[in-house]
Amino acid sequence: MRPGRRHLPALVPADPGAGAGFGPRTTRPPIPTHGSGSSTQAIPGLTPRDHELLLKARTPRHHGGHCAQRRLLGTRDSSRLGKSLLKVRIMDFITSTAILPLLFGCVGIFSLFKLLQWIRMRAYLRNAVVVITGATSGLGRECARVFYTAGAKLVLCGRNQKALEELTKELTASPATKVQTHKPYMVTFDLADPGAIIAATAEILQCFGYVDVLINNAGISYRGAIVDTTTDVDKKVMETNYFGPVALTKALLPSMIKRRQGHIVVISSIQGKISIPFRSAYAASKHATQAFFDCLRAEMEQYEIEVTVISPGYIHTNLSLNAVTADGSTYGVMDKTTAQGRSPVEVARDVLAAVGKKKKDVILADLLPSLAIYLRTLAPGLFFSLMASRARKERKSKNC
Numbered sequence: 001m002r003p004g005r006r007h008l009p010a011l012v013p014a015d016p017g018a019g020a021g022f023g024p025r026t027t028r029p030p031i032p033t034h035g036s037g038s039s040t041q042a043i044p045g046l047t048p049r050d051h052e053l054l055l056k057a058r059t060p061r062h063h064g065g066h067c068a069q070r071r072l073l074g075t076r077d078s079s080r081l082g083k084s085l086l087k088v089r090i091m092d093f094i095t096s097t098a099i100l101p102l103l104f105g106c107v108g109i110f111s112l113f114k115l116l117q118w119i120r121m122r123a124y125l126r127n128a129v130v131v132i133t134g135a136t137s138g139l140g141r142e143c144a145r146v147f148y149t150a151g152a153k154l155v156l157c158g159r160n161q162k163a164l165e166e167l168t169k170e171l172t173a174s175p176a177t178k179v180q181t182h183k184p185y186m187v188t189f190d191l192a193d194p195g196a197i198i199a200a201t202a203e204i205l206q207c208f209g210y211v212d213v214l215i216n217n218a219g220i221s222y223r224g225a226i227v228d229t230t231t232d233v234d235k236k237v238m239e240t241n242y243f244g245p246v247a248l249t250k251a252l253l254p255s256m257i258k259r260r261q262g263h264i265v266v267i268s269s270i271q272g273k274i275s276i277p278f279r280s281a282y283a284a285s286k287h288a289t290q291a292f293f294d295c296l297r298a299e300m301e302q303y304e305i306e307v308t309v310i311s312p313g314y315i316h317t318n319l320s321l322n323a324v325t326a327d328g329s330t331y332g333v334m335d336k337t338t339a340q341g342r343s344p345v346e347v348a349r350d351v352l353a354a355v356g357k358k359k360k361d362v363i364l365a366d367l368l369p370s371l372a373i374y375l376r377t378l379a380p381g382l383f384f385s386l387m388a389s390r391a392r393k394e395r396k397s398k399n400c
């Protein structure tokens with residue numbers, strides 16, 4: 001017998017009462033196979049004649065094999081026998097000489113592909129000029145760390161100059177890595193101030209002379225009922241999350257188009273795909289963001305400029321603490337959902353991978369929010385009922 005081949009099952013006499021005909025079938029325990037020293041199982045319920053035919057059918061080089069199999073299948077319980085035969089055949093195929101090298105080959109090719117993808121990603125980000133807004137806190141801060149370590153030339157943006165300086169100090173003081181790192185630049189401006197964006201863009205472009213990747217990360221959330229919310233609050237959220245990033249992107253695009261090179265990234269949210277109660281201004285700003293950058297992607301294809309929209313679920317940052325409420329005051333509460341969210345470092349690593357792989361649209365969330373997006377599309381009625389019930393519950397818990 002060739003190594004790697006399975007032993008053929010031992011052929012045992014069936015139930016004596018059953019004979020070779022169509023009588024009742026009985027099962028048999030495993031019995032030793034003569035000469036092989038191993039124990040194999042007779043196929044339950046088959047007569048010696050069945051086994052003889054099966055043995056013939058299983059022997060590929062036996063000329064009468066297929067004929068015998070067909071004859072047998074025509075006269076016996078074809079589905080059961082067929083299944084047993086198929087199992088035996090599959091096992092024989094797997095353990096035959098061809099399948100294992102093929103399997104290892106596939107795994108090898110896949111690993112090689114992944115390695116090449118990783119190398120390409122690293123090369124793409126090394127020495128790339130990356131602008132990050134909202135780098136003073138949360139996800140932006142962690143993005144600064146991972147892109148810095150990957151060898152990117154950073155331009156860190158935020159409103160708080162001191163926080164930017166501290167981050168820069170911390171980054172440059174970090175131990176040397178294999179990859180060459182670069183001292184980040186800082187540009188301070190308020191994204192919600194349209195007048196500040198043109199000046200900030202000129203400053204950004206002066207840092208390294210060009211921009212490879214813009215990460216529109218800065219953002220603010222909101223909590224409140226629509227009926228209680230002033231339009232000024234709606235505008236503030238839209239200015240920060242939508243008009244600011246749109247204006248900055250538009251201001252940087254001409255230089256990217258000229259070079260026929262560039263990558264625009266935007267940190268949206270699961271709430272850019274589904275709307276949940278008491279988040280109207282925030283969800284609206286993120287939906288608008290998704291729509292704008294989807295349009296941009298299509299329009300920029302001719303210039304080879306990439307657009308990546310990233311939609312995370314809850315992340316453990318200061319987002320809820322900094323959220324604005326219906327009357328414009330700061331919410332100032334660390335919500336349970338936020339506190340239980342993913343660590344910003346992990347999400348930042350996912351952002352790095354998505355940018356490196358030039359992904360177009362990425363959802364970084366648990367199963368439930370991801371399923372909710374499908375539910376919104378496939379069964380909107382059900383989704384809206386769930387959201388209405390969520391609103392009722394939230395209102396009730398607030399009144400308590």
Ligand SMILES: NC(=O)C1=CN([C@@H]2O[C@H](COP(=O)(O)OP(=O)(O)OC[C@H]3O[C@@H](n4cnc5c(N)ncnc54)[C@H](OP(=O)(O)O)[C@@H]3O)[C@@H](O)[C@H]2O)C=CC1
Pocket residue numbers: 133134135136137138139140158159160163189190191192193217218219220221240267268269270311312313314315316317318319320322338341
């Ligand atoms: N945390 C979460 O659960 C989720 C967050 N996101 C998104 O991630 C992004 C980052 O938020 P996150 O890190 O969580 O929250 P943080 O509140 O920790 O960080 C927000 C950042 O945005 C900056 N920012 C806010 N308003 C402005 C403005 N007007 N001009 C300039 N910068 C501003 C803040 O700067 P400053 O220090 O000056 O306030 C800060 O650096 C946001 O777009 C958010 O919508 C998406 C999904 C989930």
Ligand SMILES: CCCCCCCCCCCCCCCC(=O)OCC(=O)COP(=O)(O)O
Pocket residue numbers: 221222269270271276279282312313314315319320323335337338365368369371372375386
């Ligand atoms: C087929 C079965 C599907 C079942 C789906 C049930 C519907 C469950 C609703 C889930 C809602 C998830 C909301 C997620 C919101 C989120 O992740 O937001 C991220 C943020 O931007 C957080 O901002 P916030 O200020 O709201 O903290």
